[in-house]
Amino acid sequence: MVTRHIKTEIMHRVVEYNGVLYFGGLVAGDCSQDMKGQTEQICEKIDNILAQLGSSKEKIITAMIYISDFSQKSGMNEGWLKWLPPNHLPARATIGVANLGENVLVEVVISAAK
């Protein structure tokens, strides 16, 4: 059965199937911050949503990280790596893209085990 969580105007933030939580794209709430700050905000959002659904960051399976300013990739890495326990790092790819919305430097799409 497909279970949908946290409805917005355009999506469900998480859709659950076969024990996997599939997330929609998450961006920072305050996009005046730099890459590291935006990444930290996203990590906090992920923590909150995972907690709400009975999971946690140790169960993240994959992360697709889209960044619109590749020169700030190291800022994303800083925020990301200080947040995650080294033994629980997910599979990941970082893709430099053209546009994520005004002032949006980073958008993250994860999947996690419930």
Next chain:
Amino acid sequence: MVTRHIKTEIMHRVVEYNGVLYFGGLVAGDCSQDMKGQTEQICEKIDNILAQLGSSKEKIITAMIYISDFSQKSGMNEGWLKWLPPNHLPARATIGVANLGENVLVEVVISAAK
């Protein structure tokens, strides 16, 4: 077991595993249309393929939407949201990318439960 459906020259349009239908990228057949029109064409393709495989749009889990002209994002949303029942909206991310092929404004990659 991995089951492959609808072979093309370069891929199978859908690969099935553990009850999940993983789609390859879908673009509009007629790319002279604008973002909304191209999105509508893609939605119709998804409907047809899902029907062929015994599923339907109510079972879509995730959607990755790549657009090559971010200024037309609202046109994509219009086509997308009028197509989907609000209570069955998938998790989703929209990424503005550099190039999807000549005149291709939008490409969609979904997964769905069978």
Next chain:
Amino acid sequence: MVTRHIKTEIMHRVVEYNGVLYFGGLVAGDCSQDMKGQTEQICEKIDNILAQLGSSKEKIITAMIYISDFSQKSGMNEGWLKWLPPNHLPARATIGVANLGENVLVEVVISAAK
């Protein structure tokens, strides 16, 4: 249970859940080569990792292929299609993106059945 394989500084190259191997992004080791050469290197890396984990290219489910020079897409296709048995082609999308890192022409993210 989530099982993590092949740890690097920033990720696990593969995370396993429910019989699916989810890969992180793979790029060529020698990025002085052209699109076809870089693609071939990535295919070889995939072969090695899949063998190490008891799987093989016949079990690949999905492939997301990000290319930073869309004009060389045919070179990617050449390398990709000569590597894969036609009856085992995965679902796939090719997305032209802004930046994958210096001289990186192609990055591939796959999932495979174990």
